[in-house]
Amino acid sequence: MKRLMLFTLLLLGTTCFLSAQVEKKVQAKIDQVIVYPIGAQLEYIADFQAQAGPMTLVIPNLIPYIDQENIRVVSDHNFSIVNVQVSTDYLKENPKSDEIKQLRKQIEELTNKIEDEELMIKLNRDKIDFLNQNKQLSGKNDPISPENFKQMNQIYGSNLEALTLDIQKRDRTVKKYREELEKLHNQMATLTRTPSAPSGVLTLTIQAKANKSSKLSFSVYTSFASWYPSYDIKFVGFDKPLEITYYANIKQQTEVDWDQVSILLSTAQPQLSAQIPTLYPYFLSFIGYGSGGGAVSSMNRAAAVKGEKVTPTFDFIQEFTSDGDDEIAIIEEPVTSRFSQMEIVKEYKVAARQTIPSSPKPMLISYGETKVDASFEYQAVPKLSDKVYLIAKIHDWKKAELASGVAKLFMENSYVGESRLNTGQYQDTLQLSFGVDHNVIVKRERVENYSEKTIIGSNRRENASYKITVRNNKSYPINIVVYDQIPISKVGEISVDGVDVNGGKLNKESGKVEWNLNLNSNEMKVVTLKYTLKYPKDKQINHY
Known part of the structure; x- marks a missing residue:
């Protein structure tokens, strides 16, 4: 009898609780988006009228496929959160x-x-x-x-x-x-x-303290968004700094348009799960080398030892043979974004609110401007081209917070082309080519009266001489670096002697010759390059 009465009381209490619990549909809007190189965090806000006691808030029309581990809900002081549930609505009306x-x-x-x-x-x-x-x-x-x-x-x-x-x-x-x-x-x-995509639904069980207007905010993470930088870099004069405009190429395919949202660009690689990562033992070992040089990364060592050929997703693959019969592939870690994981995390606030539709096409948004000091010089490789190029050297480019990406280059108001920045090159100076300047002339000619072939015994001797003429037709002095080369022999029967670079700087390992010249307005200078080749008379060589 007592058990029956207790069961009846519990049933009545549960019924009263359920009947007292209010369910309310609440519309939330995206207020801010933090966009990462891969992924984005969407921050929603919502206003609703709270009623004292238990309530159920149903928030529809969110982005689909929300991971419950990556959701964070914040309440004001009027209510506490009892339970959070995420579901997917496949029957929603087409938003269009x-x-x-x-x-x-x-x-x-x-x-x-x-x-x-x-x-x-x-x-x-x-x-x-x-x-x-x-x-x-x-x-x-x-x-x-x-x-x-x-x-x-x-x-x-x-x-x-x-x-x-x-x-x-x-x-x-x-x-x-x-x-x-x-x-x-x-x-x-x-x-x-296009079929209508499903939408996410957030269901919150809360306990409100009083009947009053309340605010709710929550954030969700999605991997269906990304951004990468690009730049406009403008040359405005030799005595002036370069002008740089920063752009974010934002792409989002969350099936929900971001309407008038605040944008924060981050270079972080987010790990938003509430589960703390596990720290495993860190064992030191020697890096294995083969006869071809290079190291095998730890993630592919097992495959390398077994002789399996590894095909990673990146640009550089070099193969060599170890002391044994196993074929080993040298692997660089795949690059998942244009930002190095070794860089300090940066955040950039876009000044005005933006509307970014859900689309496979990136949207271009400016997020900053700056000026950076640079030195300028002309460079030419007359053996390959009779054009002279204006080169800008940014010595302290890290202060400009440049990341790898495409830069559109402008000479004052004229577009001259694109250049790909590679900030992962780990050099102190970043070089940019602003194209051809037709007012600086370079010409390379073979000196025929010196260039001759003679036979001495069983060998043929070939004298080579080249004259390089540089002229500055501009109204102000310039500095120009001219590059050429001496051929290098890898065959014992071929020798290169009598090298004369006429004051140039010779790299004996690569054969590269460099002349650094200063020319006043309308001044012309000539440099010469000479060398002698000796090789068997019954053979031909690829000299040109």
Whole structure:
């Protein structure tokens, strides 16, 4: 009997609790988005009227496929959060339904206008047929006086002209309407072709303290968004710094448009799970080397030892053979973003709120401007090209917070091309080419009276001489670096002797020759390059 009474009391209490719990649908909007190189954190806000006691808040129309581990809910002081549940709504109405209805209305209105115009064209053509028929009947039975003929001709001519011009005008109008109608049909096909994506639903059980207006905020993480930087770099003068404009290329495919949101760009690699990572023992060992040089990364060591060929997703693969028979691949770690994991995390606030639609096409947004000091010089490789290039050297480029990406280059207001920045090169100086300057001339010529071939015994001796002429046609002095080369022999029977670089700097290992020249306005300088080749007379070499 006591058990029956206890069960009845528990049942009544549960029923009262459930009947007292209020369920309310709350609409949340995205207020801020933190965009990472891969992924984004969406911060929602919502206002609702709290009622004292237990409540259930249902928040629909969120991004789909929310991971419950990556959601964070913040309450104000009026309520506490009891439970958080995430679900997916596959039956939601197409978010483009209002746009589809508007398009259908426009299509109907435009179709009616076309029908009205075509009806008037038909009526005008019937009138012209009527005039032509009356013109042919007039005068067949009774003679027409000259005065009547003149009057009938004026009536016919004026009516025919007005009707013909009206038909022409309406034909043009119908053509214009049909072009607009085709665009509307194409837009309608685009909207109805794409199936409606599901939406996320957040269900919160809360305990409110009082009946009052309350605020709720929560953040969710999505991997369907990314950003990478690009730049406009403008040269405005040799005595002035480079002007840099920073752009973020933001792409988001969350199936929800970001409407007038605050954007924060981050270079971090987010790990938003609440689960703390496990720290495993860190064992030191020697890095294995093969006869070809290089190291095998730890993540592929097992495959390398077994002789399996590793195919990673990056640009550089070098293979070599170890002391044994195993084939080993040298692996660089795959790059997951344009930001190095060794860099300090940076954040950039976009000044104005932005609207970024869900689309596979990136959206370009400016997030800053700066000026950076640079030195300028001209460079030329006359053996390969008769063009002279203006090169900017940014010595302290890290202060400009540049990351690897594409830079559009401008000479004052003229676009000269693109250059890919590689900030992972670990050099103190970053070089940018601003294209060809046609006011600096370089010319490389073979000196024929020195360049000759002779046979001495079993060997052939070939003298080579080149003259390089540089002229500055600009109105101010310049510095130019000219590059050429001496051939290098890797065969014992071929020797390179009598090298004369005329004051240039020779790298004996690579054969590269460098002349650093200062030229005043309208000044010309000449440098020469000489060397002698010796090789067996019965053989030919690839000298050019």
